Amino acid sequence: MDYIFLNGEFVEKDKAMVSVFDHGVLYGDGIFEGIRAYNGRVFRLGEHVDRFFAAAKAIMLDLPYTKQEISDIVVETCRKNKMNDCYIRLVATRGKGDLGLSPKNCDKPTIFCIAANVSLYPKEMYENGMPLITSVQRRNKATIIDPQIKSLNYLNNILAKIEANRAGVPEALMLNHDGIVCECTGDNIFIIKDGVIYTPPVYIGILDGITRRVVIELAKKLGYQVVETQFTLFNVYSADECFLTGTAAEAIAVTKVDDRVIGTGKCGKITAEILKAFREYAKTPECGVKI
Numbered sequence: 001m002d003y004i005f006l007n008g009e010f011v012e013k014d015k016a017m018v019s020v021f022d023h024g025v026l027y028g029d030g031i032f033e034g035i036r037a038y039n040g041r042v043f044r045l046g047e048h049v050d051r052f053f054a055a056a057k058a059i060m061l062d063l064p065y066t067k068q069e070i071s072d073i074v075v076e077t078c079r080k081n082k083m084n085d086c087y088i089r090l091v092a093t094r095g096k097g098d099l100g101l102s103p104k105n106c107d108k109p110t111i112f113c114i115a116a117n118v119s120l121y122p123k124e125m126y127e128n129g130m131p132l133i134t135s136v137q138r139r140n141k142a143t144i145i146d147p148q149i150k151s152l153n154y155l156n157n158i159l160a161k162i163e164a165n166r167a168g169v170p171e172a173l174m175l176n177h178d179g180i181v182c183e184c185t186g187d188n189i190f191i192i193k194d195g196v197i198y199t200p201p202v203y204i205g206i207l208d209g210i211t212r213r214v215v216i217e218l219a220k221k222l223g224y225q226v227v228e229t230q231f232t233l234f235n236v237y238s239a240d241e242c243f244l245t246g247t248a249a250e251a252i253a254v255t256k257v258d259d260r261v262i263g264t265g266k267c268g269k270i271t272a273e274i275l276k277a278f279r280e281y282a283k284t285p286e287c288g289v290k291i
């Protein structure tokens with residue numbers, strides 16, 4: 001990671017700065033995407049760019065680029081840094097303004113793109129699964145800040161992550177205001193019961209995760225029934241298997257939730273099959289745009 005794309009040019013990492021008057025810094029006024037490149041291909045780049053533009057529209061941020069230009073920026077950032085397998089962070093903030101909430105003096109958005117090394121969960125956890133706790137923090141209500149917007153306001157997810165850190169586990173599960181299971185701080189959740197795969201629907205207030213979409217497609221191709229429906233912690237505790245999906249995490253088994261052992265306490269058979277299918281898919285030319 002040597003060069004960062006920042007407002008139209010590549011700058012050296014140590015010189016990539018944004019203003020203290022940037023509303024992304026002052027108010028968390030902006031959006032982001034987390035994207036992966038596998039084997040010289042940017043995974044599902046079109047969908048990430050679409051989600052980025054949808055979020056920009058929702059917060060009334062006019063991006064000064066077309067979708068094709070944003071795609072090119074992402075690919076070019078990987079090329080410039082000679083990275084074939086990496087984690088990419090694409091960010092757009094409202095830009096530099098003054099010390100008022102109103103963005104009317106923010107002339108142009110700040111846009112940057114970073115290609116960094118991937119940090120997955122520890123390898124051991126991909127084989128043996130990982131523990132979760134349920135956070136006391138509720139996931140944002142869709143009527144306040146819709147979780148479909150990958151906004152720079154991740155404070156309640158961060159508070160949940162701090163709870164996980166303090167409990168000595170890698171992730172925290174978040175519920176909505178009615179106690180319905182939503183997702184983790186940076187991963188979507190799936191449970192499996194009697195061979196059927198369940199995951200919360202997007203409308204209850206979750207990020208419409210791109211890994212989630214891919215896993216749903218792959219699981220259906222493998223012949224599994226996938227049901228998007230609401231469920232509670234009871235269903236998680238009594239599931240046969242549970243796993244998380246995310247750009248950084250890929251797919252990873254959960255073997256304990258709030259000190260309840262899930263299924264056999266090991267990475268389940270269906271979860272292992274899905275992770276394998278995901279990794280195979282990430283090696284195919286169809287998975288993304290060539291760097």
Ligand code: PXG
Pocket residue numbers: 034157183184185186187188206207208209210211212245246247248249
């Ligand atoms: N839910 C939330 C709240 C997220 O932020 C996901 C689900 C998974 O979505 P994708 O599209 O990646 O399959 C995310 C992903 C990280 C990290 O370092 C991950 C995310 C955001 C920030 C950091 O793991 N978002």
